[in-house]
Amino acid sequence: MKLITADQTTNIDRATFNWIFPDRKEETGADDITYPPALWEKKGIYYQLNYFSHCADEYFFLENCGFFDALSFSVDFYGTKNLNIIELSNLLFLAEHFGYDISDLDLFERYGVAGDRKVKTLRELKDLSEDIKEYLAVKNFSFKTLNLLTRLPENLISILDSYLLTENPSVSDFKKMVTKLFDMKEEIPQDLATYDKNELEKVFLSKNITQENFLSEMKDIAGEMKPVKIKNLDNFETDILELSFKINSPEDFEKILNQMFEKKKVIKNIYRVMEKYDLH
């Protein structure tokens, strides 16, 4: 590595190696620079490996250095422990841009990226919208979910995009949404490209309308028994109901028993509904 001045390098590419996502704070202020940025040269082009938004007077030049050494320098500079999935995707893109196979780089394996399917998924994350990428970068999703996401058609990706903005979903809800969109993609109108809760629920409901209708009726009736909770623990494979309540005195107990006695018709109604749905 040697120190060179800016006037020795006329052709500096600051964008290609910028794999960081989203841009980090230190990239915005020149004052944050402790050392001169590093450069790596290939075919007469000098690629800046760090401090990507900075033009400096001096640079460290990595002499006699291969692509993987340059990439390692860049990644090591920012730390390899907490790369997010979009950064990995960017690094993959970078390697492939220069014609290299990432199987030669153990960094990806450390992040569980092994096998053609995962590499393909990682490659396709690159084309997602910035909003989705930002969400994925800060959350932690399995490759299984990412794989489904990248296989969604364009209009469903747009729906997902507007879903993020509208609902700011939890990881669990986002994952459910991706799976439902994937499973029902043929049933969702192709001209639907923004998140329409009612329209989507209508489609998703068709997956199990019988169960949904039953549970909805049950919820209404069972609510009448409060504070006694009524549950079936086996998804109604059997007609056994479990009733539970909390007490902290004999008086409480007596009070609840009286309430239950007064509301015994609720239990009859529950079994009537179960019978209607062929569950008793």
Place this chain on the structure above:
Amino acid sequence: MIYIDKSARNSRFVDIFENDGRKFTFVNSMEEVEDSKNNIYITSGYNTFVHRCPATTNYRCCNYYVVDLVEGCPFDCTYCILQEYLNHNLVKVHSDLDRVKEEIISLSKKGVFRLGTGELSDSLAYDHILKLSDFFIPVISDLENIQFEFKTKSANVGRLLNHNSENILVSWSLNPQEIVTAEEHYTAGLDERIEAAAKCAEYGYKVGFHFDPLIYYNDFEKGYSDVIKKLFEKIPEQSVEYISISTFRFIPGLLDTVREKFEGSQLLKSDYVRTLDGKMRYFKSLRQYMLRYVVKRIREYWPQVFLYFCMEHESVWKNLLGYDPGERENFEKNFPFYHKSL
């Protein structure tokens, strides 16, 4: 392509392939064979071939026995559990037929049993190549206590029409043609299966049908009604030994495989619930609707044929058929073969 492990070089299969002029390659191990459904790998590895069908708790099991001589299937059904159960795609065939024969004879000495090869493979898909019917049928012909079932989604029955049909049952899994097309890849079409069943029935075989798995879809009622009507038109009731009916069920990981391999599958258009044995099934309400519908349609044509549910809850039996068949040994006593053998 056919590959034969060198340890199986003296097996009967080598003679069969040589006589038929089929090309094959000797290999040192399975690792040398590309793991493709198009490949057959013959091996001499030890196995317990005959065993009771693995049942799960809380759902009624018919005490069926299976012969796991072949592991893997050239067909590629969306819902197939082998995708999760086997760690290979190729069709692995065990060559130790003498041991298989011993195990079947040994089983026959213990009582009356129904036995079949359709658990880990399709019984007839490769019968023109492996000629296993030529092995099994003569063995079974000498055993009064065993009813042997070839269970298939093929129309590959040619070799069966040269044998003694005593105690042999040939059965077909059936689904509407639109389900066959979408979910049962590389199998014979519905009409071909029914034609093959008619041929076997005419020859003198008892035939069976498995409406398993029933798959719910928009045209469920019309789809299954049409299948049953076609059956009735082609197959005489007295040839039908039994009909099983059961809805799609699976271990939870299967749907991920379906999403990976068969996107757009009808299986992804429904939700399922975890049931008492840990498997996923349609919500019981829908399940009973499907089963009731198919039972009713069959009964319109064939009032006497023995119907049973595979792995269903006792309450479903009581609701739809009016009785609980009980656990394994009690359940099997309901089968026609058991009555004949007493």
